[in-house]
Every structure is written in C-alpha cells, then in structure tokens.
Amino acid sequence: xxxxxxxxxxxxxxxxxxxxxxxxxxxxxxxxxxxxxxxxxxxxxxxxxxxxxxxxxxxxxxxxxxxxxxxxxxxxxxxxxxxxxxxxxxxxxxxxxxxxxxxxxxxxxxxxxxxxxxxxxxxxxxxxxxxxxxxxxxxxxxxxxxxxxxxxxxxxxxxxxxxxxxxxxxxxxxxxxxxxxxxxxxxxxxxxxxxxxxxxxxxxxxxxxxxxxxxxxxxxxxxxxxxxxxxxxxxxxxxxxxxxxxxxxxxxxxxxxxxxxxxxxxxxxxxxxxxxxxxxxxxxxxxxxxxxxxxxxxxxxxxxxxxxxxxxxxxxxxxxxxxxxxxxxxxxxxxxxxxxxxxxxxxxx
Numbered sequence: 001x002x003x004x005x006x007x008x009x010x011x012x013x014x015x016x017x018x019x020x021x022x023x024x025x026x027x028x029x030x031x032x033x034x035x036x037x038x039x040x041x042x043x044x045x046x047x048x049x050x051x052x053x054x055x056x057x058x059x060x061x062x063x064x065x066x067x068x069x070x071x072x073x074x075x076x077x078x079x080x081x082x083x084x085x086x087x088x089x090x091x092x093x094x095x096x097x098x099x100x101x102x103x104x105x106x107x108x109x110x111x112x113x114x115x116x117x118x119x120x121x122x123x124x125x126x127x128x129x130x131x132x133x134x135x136x137x138x139x140x141x142x143x144x145x146x147x148x149x150x151x152x153x154x155x156x157x158x159x160x161x162x163x164x165x166x167x168x169x170x171x172x173x174x175x176x177x178x179x180x181x182x183x184x185x186x187x188x189x190x191x192x193x194x195x196x197x198x199x200x201x202x203x204x205x206x207x208x209x210x211x212x213x214x215x216x217x218x219x220x221x222x223x224x225x226x227x228x229x230x231x232x233x234x235x236x237x238x239x240x241x242x243x244x245x246x247x248x249x250x251x252x253x254x255x256x257x258x259x260x261x262x263x264x265x266x267x268x269x270x271x272x273x274x275x276x277x278x279x280x281x282x283x284x285x286x287x288x289x290x291x292x293x294x295x296x297x298x299x300x301x302x303x304x305x306x307x308x309x310x311x312x313x314x315x316x317x318x319x320x321x322x323x324x325x326x327x328x329x330x331x332x333x334x335x336x337x338x339x340x341x342x343x344x345x346x347x348x349x
Contacts, residue, residue: 152323160332188276201338227259
C-alpha cells in the first residue's frame with residue numbers, strides 16, 4: 001500500500017517504454033502490517049494449477065512448475081486447459097458486442113463449474129444478501145459512471161466487516177446480474193498505523209496502471225506479503241478513502257488486489273485485515289489470473305504491446321465474458337459512495 005503525500009517513500013516507478021517494450025521496475029509494499037514484496041517486472045512465469053472441468057476438453061500443459069497447496073504441500077499436478085467449443089465464440093464480427101443469450105449462459109455455466117472446482121471454500125450467500133449485494137453494486141456502478149453495454153464479468157467486493165467477500169458476477173445490460181461464485185477476501189482495517197478502509201467505488205483494470213507479479217520474497221517479518229512467486233497483482237492506482245484519524249478528512253491510498261502468504265496470513269482471510277488493498281486467497285488469485293476474468297482491456301492491448309502481453313498468464317484461458325471492473329460496496333454502510341476524482345478533503349477545508 002502506498003500513500004500520497006506521506007513521508008513514507010514509495011518504492012514505485014512508472015512503467016517506461018524502451019525499444020518498443022514496457023520495462024517495469026516495481027517494488028511495492030504489501031497490505032498486511034509489515035507486508036512487503038518486490039515485483040518481478042511483469043515477466044515472471046505464473047505458477048499455475050487447474051483442475052479438470054466435466055464436459056470440456058482438457059489438455060495438460062507440459063513443464064508445469066510445482067504448486068503450493070493451501071496446506072503448504074508441494075504438488076506437481078499439471079494445469080488443465082479448458083477448450084471452449086467454437087460455438088462459444090461470436091460467429092460474425094457484428095455479433096461480437098452482443099453475443100447470443102445461449103452463448104452467454106453456456107460460458108457462465110462453464111466458469112461457474114471451473115470456479116467451484118478450482119477455488120475451495122466457496123461462501124454460500126443467503127438470497128437476501130445476494131440481492132442486496134447486486135443492488136448496491138448496480139447503484140455504485142451508476143454513481144461511478146460504469147455502464148454495462150454487453151454481458152461481461154465484474155467482481156463485486158463487500159468490505160462490510162461481517163462479510164469480507166468477493167462475488168464473481170455476470171453483469172448484463174438489462175440489469176439481470178447473476179452471481180456465479182463467492183469467496184472470502186480481506187479488505188482494509190482502519191484503526192492501526194497506515195491502515196484504512198478499502199474505498200468503495202469502481203476500480204478499473206483498464207491498463208492505465210500496469211500490474212505486475214510477486215517475487216515471493218520474505219520481508220523482515222518472514223512474510224511473503226504478495227504471496228508466492230508468480231502471483232498476480234492488479235494495480236488500481238490512487239484512490240480516496242476516509243482517514244479515520246481525523247473525522248471528516250480523507251486519504252489517498254494506492255489500492256491493489258493480490259494474494260498473501262499462504263502459510264502465515266491466508267488463514268486470516270475473511271476478516272478486515274489489510275492496509276486498504278483487497279487480499280485474495282492463493283487459489284482465487286490463480287483463478288482470476290488464469291481465466292482473465294477482468295483482463296479484457298489488458299488482453300486487447302497485449303495484441304500490440306509486449307509489456308501487457310508479458311503481464312498475462314502464460315496459461316491464460318481467456319473467457320469471452322471478461323470485463324475490467326471491481327466494484328467495492330459496503331452492505332453495512334449502504335449509503336457509502338466514492339469520492340470524486342482528485343478529491344482530498346481535510347478538516348477545515
């Protein structure tokens with residue numbers, strides 16, 4: 001987590017273009033107390049591990065690196081590529097923006113099956129919670145000027161202290177949003193030094209901020225703040241949140257979404273715990289990265305830019321429903337709304 005205008009010196013440098021390539025020189029601190037890790041410059045190979053999905057053709061990738069299971073046991077099981085039927089793809093260019101409802105439903109079902117098998121410990125929401133979550137996300141999208149023009153995936157994060165969850169959701173232009181799967185995450189916990197609430201609003205993975213991959217290095221507390229080597233880090237840039245230290249004031253924080261140390265901190269996921277970032281379980285990080293759930297814009301730019309291409313998973317199995325947005329809401333504070341861009345309030349302003 002980085003802080004704008006603070007004395008803490010961020011070890012962050014913007015991506016620069018050299019010989020037609022993006023050279024990423026990144027080193028960020030993680031989002032737990034004392035979390036820190038350095039980035040690999042967006043070129044590290046991702047550590048992958050898929051499980052098979054019934055009804056789809058499967059293909060094992062050779063040379064798969066070892067995987068770290070949630071119990072910390074190394075496994076050599078290879079990833080499984082889900083080969084989507086040709087019917088899943090638009091048959092003509094004019095259909096690309098509005099795929100047939102049957103196509104959307106089939107892909108949603110495939111992703112639902114994949115998430116169920118690849119990401120353990122799914123959260124079972126009550127119908128009331130699911131309804132309120134979707135309704136708040138739709139309101140937040142309007143408030144933050146996110147308009148759904150075609151069926152696409154969004155990630156809804158509920159920062160409420162008793163919720164702390166992420167819902168992979170299929171958003172449709174007609175307002176019929178469908179939650180496909182829900183997992184616990186951890187968001188910001190105010191009240192400790194340099195810890196703030198994760199700001200509500202729409203966080204875009206549109207390429208304006210390029211993410212990176214964790215090196216898997218240990219900090220001074222022997223914690224891998226961003227997870228094991230190869231874990232994806234999504235960077236959403238500077239965002240404005242409430243500054244709990246001074247009522248009525250705000251703070252600009254750097255918001256990211258990333259994994260954490262599977263042996264030390266992952267067991268704490270499910271409660272507010274970070275400095276303001278969105279902390280993911282290892283398996284969920286892999287799933288979102290592998291299927292490019294919010295990488296629509298990154299995949300498009302990767303067609304012509306080697307830097308963005310290097311950021312994507314080498315085991316990428318892109319979904320035609322990929323989106324680019326994370327919508328953070330708070331079911332315990334349904335009135336919460338994002339601050340306008342460039343807002344930084346201070347007491348007495």
